[in-house]
Amino acid sequence: MHIDEWINSVPPGAVYGLLALIIGIESLGIPVPGELALVAAGMMAAKGTVNPVLLAVCASGGAIIGDSIGYLIGRKGGKPLFEKLGRKFPRHFGPDHLATAERSFHRWGMWAVFIGRFIALLRIFAGPLAGALRMPYWRFLIANVLGGVVWAGGTTVAVYYIGKAVEQYLKDFSYVALGIAAVGGLLTGVVIKKRAAKVHAAQAAVTPARAEAEQVTAGE
Known part of the structure; x- marks a missing residue:
């Protein structure tokens, strides 16, 4: 509660x-x-x-x-x-x-x-x-x-x-407010998911490059 x-x-x-x-x-x-x-x-x-x-x-x-x-x-x-x-x-x-x-x-x-x-x-x-x-x-x-x-x-x-x-x-206007709140919550969820996906993609792209750089450094 x-x-x-x-x-x-x-x-x-x-x-x-x-x-x-x-x-x-x-x-x-x-x-x-x-x-x-x-x-x-x-x-x-x-x-x-x-x-x-x-x-x-x-x-x-x-x-x-x-x-x-x-x-x-x-x-x-x-x-x-x-x-x-x-x-x-x-x-x-x-x-x-x-x-x-x-x-x-x-x-x-x-x-x-x-x-x-x-x-x-x-x-x-x-x-x-x-x-x-x-x-x-x-x-x-x-x-x-x-x-x-x-x-x-x-x-x-x-x-x-x-x-x-x-x-x-x-x-x-309780029903109108409820509808607006529902739509707002849905849009907020979509935006958050898109941003999270972008961050995840950026991290995924950086990780292989970092691993490759570490291997080159180790080889030297």
């Missing part, structure tokens, strides 16, 4: 706490699909199932608290913590990911925490890396609060209003 389906399956009263928990977990450095959770919850608010204002407050609170916990973990564990995580989870915490995040911090300073809210890679690194780099907590907190409110709260409210605006349109 996808996370959006999971959120839609829980009782409305539990959505607030569940959203805060998901956003908090992602913010402290564990890669979970926080954006999908925000969108799913925002659409529930657009349907009148939950309160959008309370939802935005809970999402913002989860983001701020989660990032603060991540900061404390990073400050205690330091750089060795990322090296250990990189060995265990190279897909999310590999050396390349860490290097990219560090460059962002050196470039933007405390505002990397704010900007990181809107970039999937930086979102899971922002809190722990700020702590590991010994950023003063007051500076981190300012960027953390601003980023949490703008990203988590703002996304929830934006999805709510977008959902309200398109709800009637989707209701009236």
Whole structure:
């Protein structure tokens, strides 16, 4: 079950706490699909199932608290913590990911925490890396609060209003939208297959030439 389906399956009263928990977990450095959770919850608010204002407050609170916990973990564990995580989870915490995040911090300073809210890679690194780099907590907190409110709260409210605006349109033109989505998916699949075939053909052409070159070099 996808996370959006999971959120839609829980009782409305539990959505607030569940959203805060998901956003908090992602913010402290564990890669979970926080954006999908925000969108799913925002659409529930657009349907009148939950309160959008309370939802935005809970999402913002989860983001701020989660990032603060991540900061404390990073400050205690330091750089060795990322090296250990990189060995265990190279897909999310590999050396390349860490290097990219560090460059962002050196470039933007405390505002990397704010900007990181809107970039999937930086979102899971922002809190722990700020702590590991010994950023003063007051500076981190300012960027953390601003980023949490703008990203988590703002996304929830934006999805709510977008959902309200398109709800009637989707209701009236559901079959048309379904047809367009089906055709779009089919065309996308065709394009991807063609590109994959071209790449495969190019690799197949390069391999014999490379093998021949290696044989000539060995002969010399």
